[in-house]
Amino acid sequence: MTASEMKNAILHHLVYTLGKDAAHAKTYDWRMALSFAVRDQIVDRWFEATRRTYAEHRKRVYYLSLEFLIGRLLKDAVINMRLEEAVQDALDALKIDWHELLEDEPDAALGNGGLGRLAACFMESQATLGLPAMGYGIRYEHGLFRQSFEDGRQVEEPEDWLSQTHAWEFVRPEVAIDIGFGGHVQEIGSRANWYPSEMLIAMAHDTPVIGWKGRWGNTLRLWESRPMHGFDLARFNRGDYAAAAEPEALARTLSRVLYPDDHTEQGKELRLKQEFFHTAASIRDIIRRFESEYDDLKLLPKKAAIQINDTHPAIAGPELVRILHDERGMDFEEAVGIARNTISYTNHTLLPEALETWGEARMGRLLPRHMQLIDRIDDLHRRETGTGHVNAHQDGKVHMGTLGFIMAHKVNGVAALHTELQKTTVFKDLHELHPDRIVNQTNGVTPRRWLLSCNPRLASLITEGIGDGWVDHAEDLEKIEPLVADPAWLDRYAAAKKANKVDLSNWIAETMEIGVDPDAIFDIQVKRIHEYKRQHLNLLETIAHWQEIRDNPNAGWVPRVKIFGGKAFPNYIYAKDMVRLANDMARVMNSDPLTSRYLKVVFPPNYNVSLAERLIPAADLSEQISTAGKEASGTGNMKLTLNGALTIGTLDGANVEIRELVGAENFFLFGMTAEEVMARRAEAGHAARAIAEDHRLARALEAIRSGIFSPDEPGRYHSITENLSHHDYFMVCSDFTDYWRAQREVDTAFTDPKDWARKAALNTARAGWFSSDRTIRGYMKDIWHTDAAPQVADAAE
Numbered sequence: 001m002t003a004s005e006m007k008n009a010i011l012h013h014l015v016y017t018l019g020k021d022a023a024h025a026k027t028y029d030w031r032m033a034l035s036f037a038v039r040d041q042i043v044d045r046w047f048e049a050t051r052r053t054y055a056e057h058r059k060r061v062y063y064l065s066l067e068f069l070i071g072r073l074l075k076d077a078v079i080n081m082r083l084e085e086a087v088q089d090a091l092d093a094l095k096i097d098w099h100e101l102l103e104d105e106p107d108a109a110l111g112n113g114g115l116g117r118l119a120a121c122f123m124e125s126q127a128t129l130g131l132p133a134m135g136y137g138i139r140y141e142h143g144l145f146r147q148s149f150e151d152g153r154q155v156e157e158p159e160d161w162l163s164q165t166h167a168w169e170f171v172r173p174e175v176a177i178d179i180g181f182g183g184h185v186q187e188i189g190s191r192a193n194w195y196p197s198e199m200l201i202a203m204a205h206d207t208p209v210i211g212w213k214g215r216w217g218n219t220l221r222l223w224e225s226r227p228m229h230g231f232d233l234a235r236f237n238r239g240d241y242a243a244a245a246e247p248e249a250l251a252r253t254l255s256r257v258l259y260p261d262d263h264t265e266q267g268k269e270l271r272l273k274q275e276f277f278h279t280a281a282s283i284r285d286i287i288r289r290f291e292s293e294y295d296d297l298k299l300l301p302k303k304a305a306i307q308i309n310d311t312h313p314a315i316a317g318p319e320l321v322r323i324l325h326d327e328r329g330m331d332f333e334e335a336v337g338i339a340r341n342t343i344s345y346t347n348h349t350l351l352p353e354a355l356e357t358w359g360e361a362r363m364g365r366l367l368p369r370h371m372q373l374i375d376r377i378d379d380l381h382r383r384e385t386g387t388g389h390v391n392a393h394q395d396g397k398v399h400m401g402t403l404g405f406i407m408a409h410k411v412n413g414v415a416a417l418h419t420e421l422q423k424t425t426v427f428k429d430l431h432e433l434h435p436d437r438i439v440n441q442t443n444g445v446t447p448r449r450w451l452l453s454c455n456p457r458l459a460s461l462i463t464e465g466i467g468d469g470w471v472d473h474a475e476d477l478e479k480i481e482p483l484v485a486d487p488a489w490l491d492r493y494a495a496a497k498k499a500n501k502v503d504l505s506n507w508i509a510e511t512m513e514i515g516v517d518p519d520a521i522f523d524i525q526v527k528r529i530h531e532y533k534r535q536h537l538n539l540l541e542t543i544a545h546w547q548e549i550r551d552n553p554n555a556g557w558v559p560r561v562k563i564f565g566g567k568a569f570p571n572y573i574y575a576k577d578m579v580r581l582a583n584d585m586a587r588v589m590n591s592d593p594l595t596s597r598y599l600k601v602v603f604p605p606n607y608n609v610s611l612a613e614r615l616i617p618a619a620d621l622s623e624q625i626s627t628a629g630k631e632a633s634g635t636g637n638m639k640l641t642l643n644g645a646l647t648i649g650t651l652d653g654a655n656v657e658i659r660e661l662v663g664a665e666n667f668f669l670f671g672m673t674a675e676e677v678m679a680r681r682a683e684a685g686h687a688a689r690a691i692a693e694d695h696r697l698a699r700a701l702e703a704i705r706s707g708i709f710s711p712d713e714p715g716r717y718h719s720i721t722e723n724l725s726h727h728d729y730f731m732v733c734s735d736f737t738d739y740w741r742a743q744r745e746v747d748t749a750f751t752d753p754k755d756w757a758r759k760a761a762l763n764t765a766r767a768g769w770f771s772s773d774r775t776i777r778g779y780m781k782d783i784w785h786t787d788a789a790p791q792v793a794d795a796a797e
C-alpha cells in the first residue's frame with residue numbers, strides 16, 4: 001500500500017465511518033480513521049487464513065484464558081502489516097502527529113500481569129507461526145484498575161477503555177450462546193438433564209490478531225454477558241424504572257470487571273460465575289464449530305486442542321464431559337477420555353494461597369450437574385489409578401488444580417525449575433500416578449512487540465547488522481555476537497541504549513518533575529507488587545546505600561536511578577505499604593542535597609503494557625529478586641534481557657535458564673537456592689540472626705522504624721519492620737547481605753562502560769531463545785500435536 005493510498009483510506013474512514021470533516025477532526029477521530037484503514041488491510045488476510053483452515057481441515061488450538069493483557073493494538077498492527085512507512089508518510093501529508101495518535105489509544109488491560117500478558121504474546125506468536133488458533137476470553141468493560149498515588153498511597157480508579165469505541169473488534173450479535181446457572185438436575189440413568197434457574201447470553205466480539213508480515217491471522221474472541229430478556233416492560237410501565245432495568249444490570253455484571261487478583265484468591269461468587277460463563281461459552285462455540293465440519297465426536301482430540309490458562313477455566317473438563325455424555329449420549333468413560341485428550345492445563349504458580357478452590361456448597365448451588373460429574377470423574381480416576389487419596393473434591397472443597405490435572409493429558413509448568421518443583425510439591429501425588437503428564441514449556445515473549453516495536457533504535461541497529469530474519473527467528477540474534485567484538489559497533493549499541501535513557505529521563509522530567517541523570521545506572525523493577533517478588537528487599541538495599549552515601553558524600557559513588565513500576569492488589573495491605581514506602585523514600589531521597597546526585601527513586605504510577613514498553617528499552621539493570629522457588633517463571637526478566645539489561649537475580653523461575661544462556665559472567669547472581677530457602681525457613685530465628693549479622697540491614701530497618709521516611713507518622717511501616725524482623729517468610733533478611741554484595745558488583749562493573757556494553761549486547765544476542773515463537777513450537781510438538789499451516793504471502797513493505 002502506498003502512502004497516498006493510505007492517506008485516502010484514512011480520509012475515507014474519517015468522513016464515511018466517523019462522519020467527521022477533516023477540518024474539525026480531533027486526535028481521537030484521526031486515530032480511529034487510521035485504525036480502520038489499517039484494519040481493512042488485515043481483514044482479507046484474516047479471512048484467507050480462516051478459509052484455509054477449513055479447506056485443509058486443520059486442527060485448531062483454543063487458548064482459554066480469563067485474561068488477555070494485550071495493551072495497545074495500533075502500532076502492533078502497523079508493524080506486523082509492514083505499513084510503517086506508508087502510515088508515517090500519509091500522516092505527514094495530513095500534518096498529523098503519529099506519536100500523538102499512538103499515545104491516544106487506551107491500553108486494553110484485560111489482565112493482571114504475567115499470566116495475561118503471556119496469553120497476548122502467545123496469540124501473536126501463533127499468528128506469526130501460521131498456527132490455526134483462537135483465543136477465548138472475557139470482554140471486561142473495566143480492565144485492571146488505574147493506579148494513582150495520593151500522598152504516596154495507592155489509589156485505585158476504575159479503568160474505562162470501552163468508553164471510546166474499540167477500533168479493532170467486530171461485534172457478532174449472531175454468535176450468542178445461552179449460559180445457565182443454578183436450578184436442578186433430573187437424572188435419567190447415568191445421564192441427566194440440567195434445568196438452570198438463571199440464564200444469560202454470551203455474545204461474541206472478535207478481534208483479528210495478525211502475525212508478522214501479515215502471513216496469518218487468528219481471532220481473539222471475547223465474550224460479553226447480556227441479559228436473556230431485555231428490560232422489564234411491565235415494571236417500566238408501572239413506573240418502576242430501576243426495577244425494570246435490574247435484570248439487564250445483573251446480567252451485564254458478569255463481564256463488567258476484571259478480577260484484580262494476583263495470587264491472593266478471594267473466593268467470590270461472581271468470579272466463579274465469570275469462570276463458568278467464559279468456559280461454557282467457549283466450549284459450546286468449539287463444539288459448534290467442530291460439528292459443522294465433522295460428525296464424529298471421537299475425532300475431537302484430533303481436530304481441537306484446548307489449552308486452559310491456569311485453573312480459571314478448569315471447569316472446561318466437566319463441561320465438556322457434560323456435553324458429550326449428557327447431551328450427545330456418549331458413554332461416560334469415553335467422554336472423560338475424549339475430554340482429557342483434548343484438554344491440557346498450564347499451571348502458573350505454586351503459592352498455596354493462589355491455588356483455586358471452591359466450596360462444595362457454592363459449586364453445588366451454581367453448577368449442580370458439574371458437581372455431580374466432578375464426583376464421578378474422581379470416582380473414575382480412583383478406579384483407574386487404584387488409589388483413594390487424590391480427589392478434586394476433597395474436604396468440602398473442589399480443588400481446581402487437581403481437577404485441571406485429572407482432566408488434562410498434559411500439565412505444564414512455565415520454566416524448568418517451576419516444572420520440577422511441581423513434581424515434588426503441589427502435584428507430587430498426581431505426578432507419581434501419572435509420571436508422563438507434567439511437561440515443561442518455558443515461557444517466552446514476542447520479539448515483535450518487545451524489541452522491534454518498543455526499541456526501534458536497537459532493532460534498526462540489529463537489522464542493519466544481520467538483516468531482519470531475527471524478527472521471526474529470534475535465535476538468529478546470536479549472529480550479532482561477532483559484531484559485539486567490534487568496538488565501533490559496541491559504541492553504537494551503547495549509543496542506542498543511551499538515547500533510550502535520555503528519552504526516558506525527559507519523560508520522567510515532564511510527567512513526574514524529577515530530574516534523573518541519563519548516565520546513571522537505570523535500575524528497574526517492574527512487576528506486580530508482592531512480598532514474594534521482594535520489592536522491599538530492593539527498598540532496604542536502597543536505604544542502606546543512601547545511608548552510606550550520606551556517611552561519605554564525596555566518595556565518588558556510581559549514580560543510580562531506582563525505578564519501580566507495579567500495582568498492588570487493592571486488599572493486599574502489606575503490598576500497598578510497600579508501594580507507599582517506595583514513594584515516601586522517593587520524596588525524602590530525591591530532595592536530599594547530599595545524595596540526590598547519586599541516587600534517585602522514581603515510581604511512575606499506573607504500570608501497564610505501554611509503560612513497560614517505555615521503561616524496558618531504557619533499563620541497564622533488571623531486578624529479578626524473588627525468593628527462590630516462588631516465581632514460576634517471570635516474563636519481564638526475558639523482555640529486559642532481550643533489551644540489553646543485565647539481570648541481578650536469584651536462581652528462580654526462568655532466571656535460571658536466562659543465566660545459563662547469557663553466561664554466568666553476564667548475570668549478577670545472589671541469594672539462596674530454592675532448597676536452601678526451604679532448609680533455612682525451618683531454622684527458628686533466621687531473620688533475627690541475619691539482622692544481627694549485617695549492620696547495614698539493621699541500620700536500614702532502624703531508619704524505617706525511626707520514621708525518617710514518614711515523619712508525620714513514624715509507625716507507618718510497623719507491619720513491614722515487624723514482619724521482617726520476626727517472621728520474614730520470604731527471606732528478605734537472609735538474602736540481604738548477598739544482594740548487597742551483588743549490587744556493589746554492579747557498581748564496579750558499570751564503571752567500565754565498554755565492558756558493560758559488551759555484556760549487555762551479549763544478553764541481547766543470547767536472548768533469542770526466549771521468544772514466544774519457541775514456546776509455541778514447544779506446545780505444538782509436546783502438547784497440541786499439531787502443525788502450522790502454509791502461510792499467506794508476505795505483506796509487501
Ligand code: F55
Pocket residue numbers: 112113114115116118261262263264265348349354414443631632633634635653
Ligand atoms: C491472576 C488471577 C488469579 Cl485468580 C491468580 C493469579 C493471577 C496472575 O496474574 N498470575 C500470574 O500472572 N502469574 C504469573 O504468570 C506468569 C506467566 O506464566 C509467570 O511468568 C509468573 O511467574 C507468574 O507469577
